[in-house]
Every structure is written in structure tokens, then in C-alpha cells.
Amino acid sequence: MTTDNNTATAKTEVVLTATQAALIEMLTENTGVHFLDSGGVYGRGWQRAQGRDFLSEPDATLDKWGTLSVSLFHFLDRVLEFDEEVNQVFEDWCDLNEEGGLGAMKPYLDYLVECGYEGIFGDDPEIYNIYNGEHAVDQIFQYFCWVGDDGDTYVCLSIHGGCDARGGYTDCKIFREIEEHGIHDVARGGLYCEADGCDAGWYTDSGGYNWYGNNQERDFKDPTPERDEDGEETGKFLCPCCGKATLKASMY
Numbered sequence: 690m691t692t693d694n695n696t697a698t699a700k701t702e703v704v705l706t707a708t709q710a711a712l713i714e715m716l717t718e719n720t721g722v723h724f725l726d727s728g729g730v731y732g733r734g735w736q737r738a739q740g741r742d743f744l745s746e747p748d749a750t751l752d753k754w755g756t757l758s759v760s761l762f763h764f765l766d767r768v769l770e771f772d773e774e775v776n777q778v779f780e781d782w783c784d785l786n787e788e789g790g791l792g793a794m795k796p797y798l799d800y801l802v803e804c805g806y807e808g809i810f811g812d813d814p815e816i817y818n819i820y821n822g823e824h825a826v827d828q829i830f831q832y833f834c835w836v837g838d839d840g841d842t843y844v845c846l847s848i849h850g851g852c853d854a855r856g857g858y859t860d861c862k863i864f865r866e867i868e869e870h871g872i873h874d875v876a877r878g879g880l881y882c883e884a885d886g887c888d889a890g891w892y893t894d895s896g897g898y899n900w901y902g903n904n905q906e907r908d909f910k911d912p913t914p915e916r917d918e919d920g921e922e923t924g925k926f927l928c929p930c931c932g933k934a935t936l937k938a939s940m941y
């Protein structure tokens with residue numbers, strides 16, 4: 690019995706990095722009910738997020754319509770690193786500035802510009818909302834980047850927790866970019882075949898709108914659905930090269 694108990698404890702003990710902890714805090718933050726929000730039908734992002742095990746979820750999935758969906762948690766965990774020190778500078782600034790508040794991305798951007806900080810192209814930093822472009826990640830977010838005193842790129846990030854893109858963003862947190870320009874790359878993803886001896890794979894940089902073969906000419910248009918013994922679609926797609934295995938989605 691003792692051994693069993695120990696095993697059970699070991700299984701539930703998950704050690705999160707500071708980045709993962711910060712991201713999960715944001716993804717489960719109660720962003721409230723905005724009057725524009727139609728979340729009652731589908732469940733708002735933050736409500737769906739309660740109790741989710743982000744760490745063990747796959748980094749990407751392909752749904753039964755062949756649509757790619759990349760886990761925002763895994764995407765951000767890959768390209769960003771939570772910076773407690775720079776985040777503390779931001780929080781202290783918010784405490785001293787009435788127009789601030791943790792959700793105030795624009796006032797902080799204006800403040801950084803006043804201090805002489807620049808964006809990654811040497812111009813003023815700009816706020817992007819990925820809602821306005823192609824993306825494969827499963828939740829939208831807004832952010833701006835600036836170059837810090839140490840030459841690293843920092844990201845002020847706020848994740849959307851609701852259904853309607855106009856309201857329901859989390860408080861901002863500050864991260865450091867660990868993959869150059871990775872934060873902008875929200876529309877990429879991959880598909881690959883798991884069968885032995887088959888190296889079929891595709892990648893997209895347009896959220897799955899166009900797929901390009903890694904090792905072969907073949908398109909990934911109109912993939913063949915896998916069917917069970919009764920002829921029902923299983924929701925997976927057969928590899929169009931070997932037909933032996935189903936395709937797996939990946940983040941890149």
C-alpha cells in the first residue's frame with residue numbers, strides 16, 4: 690500500500706517553471722463577463738480553462754474537419770520566458786500611476802516610449818492583436834514588444850479570456866522573448882505521419898490555409914478521413930503518402 694501511495698503522489702506532483710505558472714495564471718484568470726460577450730453558449734475561455742491540465746495537453750491537434758489548432762499555452766511556453774524582475778518593474782509602475790492598472794497596455798507602452806525605448810525595428814513599439822490576422826493558436830492575445838537595456842526583446846502580454854475579441858483580456862504580464870520573433874509566428878504548425886519508414890510531413894505558415902510538403906511534392910488538400918469497421922469517420926486523417934497511419938499535428 691505504501692508503494693502505491695507513493696506512486697500516486699509522484700504522479701500528481703507537477704513541477705511548473707515560472708513561465709508555465711505565469712501562463713496558467715493568465716489562462717485561468719477570471720476576465721469577467723463583458724456585455725459584448727456571447728460566451729454563454731460556448732463557455733468563455735477562462736471558464737473552459739478551469740481544471741485543465743495544460744502541461745499534458747498535446748501542443749497541437751487536427752479536428753475532424755482538418756482544422757489545425759495549436760495550444761496557446763505550449764506556443765507561449767516555447768517562445769517566451771517569464772521575467773519576474775521586469776514584470777515587477779511593470780507592476781510597480783502600475784501601482785504609482787492611476788491611469789495604469791495591470792490591464793493597461795497602452796499607458797505603459799506610452800511610458801516606455803517617453804523613456805526612449807524602441808520596438809524591435811527601431812521604431813515605436815506597436816500593439817498587435819492576433820485576432821486581426823491568420824493564426825492557428827486556440828486563444829487570441831494582444832501584445833507589444835520592446836528592446837530592453839540588455840538588448841533582449843521584452844513582451845507585454847495580455848490573453849483574451851472571453852468569446853468576444855473586443856472585451857475580456859487578462860492583466861498584462863511581462864515576458865522575455867527566447868525565440869527571435871517567435872511571438873509573431875502564430876500561424877505556423879505541422880503535420881506528420883507516424884508510420885515506420887514514412888517521412889511524410891507538411892508545414893503551414895498560414896494557420897493551415899496552405900500546407901507545404903517537407904519531403905514530397907504531395908499537397909495536403911482534401912485529406913482522406915480514416916474510417917472504422919462500420920465506415921464511420923473517426924475524426925482522424927490517413928497519411929496520403931503511405932495510408933498506413935493517421936496524421937499527427939504539431940506546433941511547428
Ligand SMILES: [Zn+2]
Binds near residue numbers: 882928929930932
Ligand atoms: Zn505515411
